[in-house]
Amino acid sequence: MAEQNPLERERRSIATLLQAWPPGQIEEVIQRHLQLWQAQDLASKLRWCWNPRLRTTIGRALLEEGVLELNPLLLGRHPEEMEPVVVHELAHLVITARYGLSAPPHGEAWKALMRQAGHSTKATHNLNVDGLRRPKRRRRRRRTRVFLRRWR
Numbered sequence: 001m002a003e004q005n006p007l008e009r010e011r012r013s014i015a016t017l018l019q020a021w022p023p024g025q026i027e028e029v030i031q032r033h034l035q036l037w038q039a040q041d042l043a044s045k046l047r048w049c050w051n052p053r054l055r056t057t058i059g060r061a062l063l064e065e066g067v068l069e070l071n072p073l074l075l076g077r078h079p080e081e082m083e084p085v086v087v088h089e090l091a092h093l094v095i096t097a098r099y100g101l102s103a104p105p106h107g108e109a110w111k112a113l114m115r116q117a118g119h120s121t122k123a124t125h126n127l128n129v130d131g132l133r134r135p136k137r138r139r140r141r142r143r144t145r146v147f148l149r150r151w152r
């Protein structure tokens with residue numbers, strides 16, 4: 001059987017992700033956790049969006065803007081990370097709203113929110129980011145397919 005074209009496979013995994021995670025579904029995760037964390041007042045101040053320009057970062061929180069960005073390419077490869085990533089980044093936004101921009105990103109207050117939500121307090125994950133790095137220079141050797149990628 002012929003190997004599926006990698007670009008086509010990527011396109012399909014993103015289409016599947018967007019189907020499984022329509023905006024209402026993502027907002028449900030956000031609302032549920034804001035409620036859990038007694039931070040419903042933030043709902044109107046925070047926004048989220050897909051950012052197809054993200055490469056090896058699976059998600060990030062723009063703290064000053066109150067924006068949660070999600071990487072459709074990487075989440076298409078790792079759809080099981082969707083909720084943990086939303087919760088992880090949302091917790092950053094809640095911590096910033098409560099304690100300001102100087103609060104440690106993965107400090108005790110942030111960890112407490114993650115534990116309360118039943119999620120890992122680790123800031124690292126094993127993700128396949130093969131082919132997502134910007135080709136800036138020639139590679140000396142082949143990269144291993146899976147390596148540790150830090151969340152922001």
Ligand SMILES: [Zn+2]
Nearest residue numbers: 105123151152
């Ligand atoms: Zn983080």
